[in-house]
Amino acid sequence: MDRFEEMSQLLQKGKARDLSALVQSELDGGTSANDILLKALIPGMSAVGERFKKNEIFVPEVLITARAMNAALKILRPALAQAGVEPVGTAVICTVKGDLHDIGKNLVKMMIEGTGIRVIDLGVDCPPERVVEAVKEYRPAIVCLSALLTTTMGNQKAVIDALKEAGLRDSVKVMVGGAPVTKAFAEEIGADAYTPDAATAAEVARAYFN
Ligand code: B1M
Numbered sequence: 001m002d003r004f005e006e007m008s009q010l011l012q013k014g015k016a017r018d019l020s021a022l023v024q025s026e027l028d029g030g031t032s033a034n035d036i037l038l039k040a041l042i043p044g045m046s047a048v049g050e051r052f053k054k055n056e057i058f059v060p061e062v063l064i065t066a067r068a069m070n071a072a073l074k075i076l077r078p079a080l081a082q083a084g085v086e087p088v089g090t091a092v093i094c095t096v097k098g099d100l101h102d103i104g105k106n107l108v109k110m111m112i113e114g115t116g117i118r119v120i121d122l123g124v125d126c127p128p129e130r131v132v133e134a135v136k137e138y139r140p141a142i143v144c145l146s147a148l149l150t151t152t153m154g155n156q157k158a159v160i161d162a163l164k165e166a167g168l169r170d171s172v173k174v175m176v177g178g179a180p181v182t183k184a185f186a187e188e189i190g191a192d193a194y195t196p197d198a199a200t201a202a203e204v205a206r207a208y209f210n
Contacts, residue, residue: 014064128162
């Protein structure tokens with residue numbers, strides 16, 4: 001078994017401590033954070049998703065793997081986010097109301113931070129009013145919204161509506177993403193951008209400051 005497969009297996013078994021130790025030792029040995037992410041962690045999480053879908057594993061097991069994934073991401077964070085000295089600007093990010101999935105959101109946050117943008121993270125299950133408050137408080141150029149459930153993706157629209165209502169819609173670019181979200185849906189709800197993954201989200205976010 002190669003090291004990427006070994007990390008993927010530890011993730012799938014939810015062995016946070018062993019996974020963290022191996023991720024750290026791979027980083028120290030010169031493996032790139034991107035390779036660890038793309039060749040071990042994301043495929044590992046996809047395998048978990050498949051097994052969850054087939055009812056081979058259930059919420060408690062998935063929660064344990066999610067905890068291991070977030071522990072590994074924490075270790076990768078400094079390598080992914082080699083932030084510049086002065087941030088070029090600010091973005092606000094959250095997972096929308098009703099939705100507790102935070103792994104993709106955390107990844108998007110780290111990749112955006114890696115382009116030198118300061119990111120204010122409002123966490124999960126975030127109501128539209130909280131986003132409005134944050135836009136007033138931090139004056140970000142970008143708001144990033146993550147939704148992983150077909151039942152919560154509509155809350156991305158609720159945030160856009162709340163920003164309009166507060167007279168703030170034109171002051172920010174709204175970027176949306178998450179597994180069930182599509183470009184067509186983003187257009188329908190009046191978002192400025194849809195990006196399918198964290199790396200593209202970071203590219204698009206950075207381009208708003210050029
Ligand atoms: Co949930 N879950 N889950 N879950 N879960 C999914 C999403 C599901 C597809 C599983 C399945 O059935 N195959 C399904 C949704 C079905 C649907 O609506 N279409 C599902 C369900 C049904 C549920 C519950 C309802 C289950 C239940 O209770 N019966 C429940 C809902 C809870 C809630 O939120 N209210 C639930 C709960 C959970 C856990 C808590 C156990 C756990 C989350 C823990 C956590 O996040 N801390 C969990 C997990 C882990 C998953 C799966 C297995 C993995 C999600 C993940 O982290 N993927 C997932 C199955 C799957 O996706 N294959 C599933 C890895 C991550 C890197 O990818 O988040 O897609 P992702 O992010 C990507 C892109 O989407 C994009 O970039 C990232 C990578 O580059 N992206 C953005 C994401 N956000 C973005 C924002 C942007 C741009 C890009 O803004 C600019």
